Amino acid sequence: MATPSWQVSGQYYETCSCDFVCPCLPAQMAVRPSKGSCTFAMAFQIDRGSYGTVSLDGLGFIVLGLTPEAMGKGNWSVGVIADDLAKSEQRDAIAAIASGAAGGPMAALSGLVGKMLGVESAPIRFDRTGVKWSVKAGSFVDMAAEGAMGLNPNATEPLHLDNTGHPAANRFALAHASKSHVHALGLAWDDVSGKNNGQYAPFSWRSA
Secondary structure (H helix, E strand, O other): OOOOOEEEEEEEEEEEEEEOOOOOOOOOOOOOOOEOEEEEEEEEEEEEEEEOOEEOOOOEEEEEEEEOOOHHHOOEEEEEEEEOOOOHHHHHHHHHHHHOOOOOHHHHHHHHEEEEEEEEEEOEEEEEEOOEEEEEEOOOEEEEEEEOOOOOOOOOOOOEEOOOOOOOOOOEEEEEEEEEEEEEOOEEEEEOOOOEEEEEEEEEEEOO
């Protein structure tokens, strides 16, 4: 069956186990992550979305992953947490988009993924106040971060990284992760050091 046309847009939030600032993008995924391996949680809050005739408005999903060494070497393990408000056809659409099976930005990473960990469902809650944000998905994910501010005491916007080539957004705000807890799909990661990397941005994806 042909993949229907689709589009999703909203807000993206991420923390990873690398030190702030994550070295993987500036080094074009060719360097060893700060901790040797990298665990990441990429959360997407969909404001507007559709997959063919299936509406995805107001839903969310989280892409979880582990890269065992330099990201460019591949062998990633990746799974998806889908919003438990999603009906079966919506869950299937989210899984197809988040995994790259339906094309779009995540498909560019498919050659790096060695193991798909599957899809779980959980209630996903997004909270945002200014440059502070948090994402919680049941007992699976609990993460929070605060935008990294520059030297200007009057600035209301955090520092940004541009022309990233990141699948979520080409330009995103840098953030300090205050906590990251992931216990899902065989992945386990806990950090409350305040030293790890975070980032966030509006996102807009669509089928090719």
